[in-house]
Amino acid sequence: MNEQLISFIRDYFGTSDFIPLHAPVFSGREKDYVVDTIDSTFVSSVGAYVDRFEQDMASYTGAPRAVATVNGTAALHIALRLAGVESGDLVITQPLTFVATCNAIAYCGAEPVFVDVDRHTLGLSPQALETWLEDNAQLDAEGVCRAKADNKAIRACVPMHTFGHPADLDGLVAVCQRWNLNLVEDAAESLGSFYKGRHTGTFGALGTLSFNGNKIMTTGGGGMILAGEELGAHAKHLTTTAKKPHPYEYIHDEVGYNYRLPNLNAALGCAQLEQLESFIEAKRALAAGYEAFFRGGDIEFVKEPAECRSNYWLNAVVCENKAQRDALLKSTNDQGVMTRPIWALMNHLAMYQQCRKGDLHNAEWLEARVVNLPSSVVVKAG
Numbered sequence: 138m139n140e141q142l143i144s145f146i147r148d149y150f151g152t153s154d155f156i157p158l159h160a161p162v163f164s165g166r167e168k169d170y171v172v173d174t175i176d177s178t179f180v181s182s183v184g185a186y187v188d189r190f191e192q193d194m195a196s197y198t199g200a201p202r203a204v205a206t207v208n209g210t211a212a213l214h215i216a217l218r219l220a221g222v223e224s225g226d227l228v229i230t231q232p233l234t235f236v237a238t239c240n241a242i243a244y245c246g247a248e249p250v251f252v253d254v255d256r257h258t259l260g261l262s263p264q265a266l267e268t269w270l271e272d273n274a275q276l277d278a279e280g281v282c283r284a285k286a287d288n289k290a291i292r293a294c295v296p297m298h299t300f301g302h303p304a305d306l307d308g309l310v311a312v313c314q315r316w317n318l319n320l321v322e323d324a325a326e327s328l329g330s331f332y333k334g335r336h337t338g339t340f341g342a343l344g345t346l347s348f349n350g351n352k353i354m355t356t357g358g359g360g361m362i363l364a365g366e367e368l369g370a371h372a373k374h375l376t377t378t379a380k381k382p383h384p385y386e387y388i389h390d391e392v393g394y395n396y397r398l399p400n401l402n403a404a405l406g407c408a409q410l411e412q413l414e415s416f417i418e419a420k421r422a423l424a425a426g427y428e429a430f431f432r433g434g435d436i437e438f439v440k441e442p443a444e445c446r447s448n449y450w451l452n453a454v455v456c457e458n459k460a461q462r463d464a465l466l467k468s469t470n471d472q473g474v475m476t477r478p479i480w481a482l483m484n485h486l487a488m489y490q491q492c493r494k495g496d497l498h499n500a501e502w503l504e505a506r507v508v509n510l511p512s513s514v515v516v517k518a519g
């Protein structure tokens with residue numbers, strides 16, 4: 138089985154060399170645009186590519202405003218601040234995520250609360266969220282959701298669209314509305330993924346993207362905040378040192394951040410975005426190949442949820458048990474085909490192990506079984 142998989146992957150990628158989990162592809166106008174910024178001398182905090190990248194991303198996602206940032210973690214930090222998250226607050230998220238989700242919560246001085254994921258979406262479960270809130274929260278006289286235990290405000294809820302597969306957004310929106318929670322989507326992995334025809338990251342008050350080197354498209358390092366007009370304008374202000382517009386005076390009206398994306402990186406982003414649909418097509422073709430390979434076997438390929446179009450950023454399988462997972466990881470990596478287990482759960486990390494949590498049996502179950510497979514864009518000839 139593992140040997141057949143390795144042959145399948147080597148055939149598909151057409152190489153006997155090392156096959157990484159994910160490598161970026163620069164087959165468009167990247168060099169032209171980057172050289173253009175150098176020729177113009179505007180490589181840094183001012184430049185036309187930043188505006189263009191933001192506009193292109195707003196129209197692609199359908200978000201009224203898109204604000205470029207230095208990375209996805211910074212985007213999430215600002216999104217949480219704009220969702221009203223303050224020191225001493227609680228923010229609900231999933232334990233099955235990349236550490237950046239929790240770190241952004243911690244940067245606000247807030248504490249993550251871990252609620253279980255759904256097995257089929259790998260994203261935050263609306264049922265688990267409702268159950269945790271019924272057991273542990275109440276709305277106060279002003280309608281603020283508070284923990285029964287210590288009255289701390291539960292300000293926001295941050296689902297993450299794992300490996301590009303949309304979480305159950307209808308369910309999450311409904312629970313968040315019932316409990317007055319600000320929905321902030323960590324859509325770092327799901328650029329190009331749609332839930333019932335609408336782009337992930339546009340369902341809550343704010344959403345965030347990442348353009349790190351391993352994501353579906355890259356700016357080297359970079360991120361984006363998706364928001365409505367008003368919050369988007371405030372996001373732009375906060376990420377650009379909160380400077381009041383003026384031809385020469387330096388007046389800043391709040392503690393801002395230097396989180397803006399340099400023009401050099403935005404140039405790369407504009408060229409990558411032009412190819413995004415072709416990247417997604419290639420990834421979906423690879424996913425279809427994996428799906429056919431695993432059909433009928435004892436390892437389950439993770440498919441896009443119903444009524445969703447997933448970008449299939451990272452392909453994943455669920456093994457029957459941990460022993461099968463470990464054997465798969467060992468034989469592939471030993472033979473130069475990179476595979477990786479899913480992240481250690483956030484509640485197992487030293488800095489988050491004291492945090493509140495609900496019943497996490499799906500996350501624990503998946504932690505022992507999920508493996509990511511090579512997922513780079515392959516441009517098939519003919």
Ligand SMILES: *Cc1c(COP(=O)(O)O)cnc(C)c1O
Nearest residue numbers: 208209210235237238325347349
């Ligand atoms: C990549 C990623 C981020 C942001 O990462 P940056 O490297 O800061 O751009 C945030 N959350 C998740 C789930 C991610 O995968």
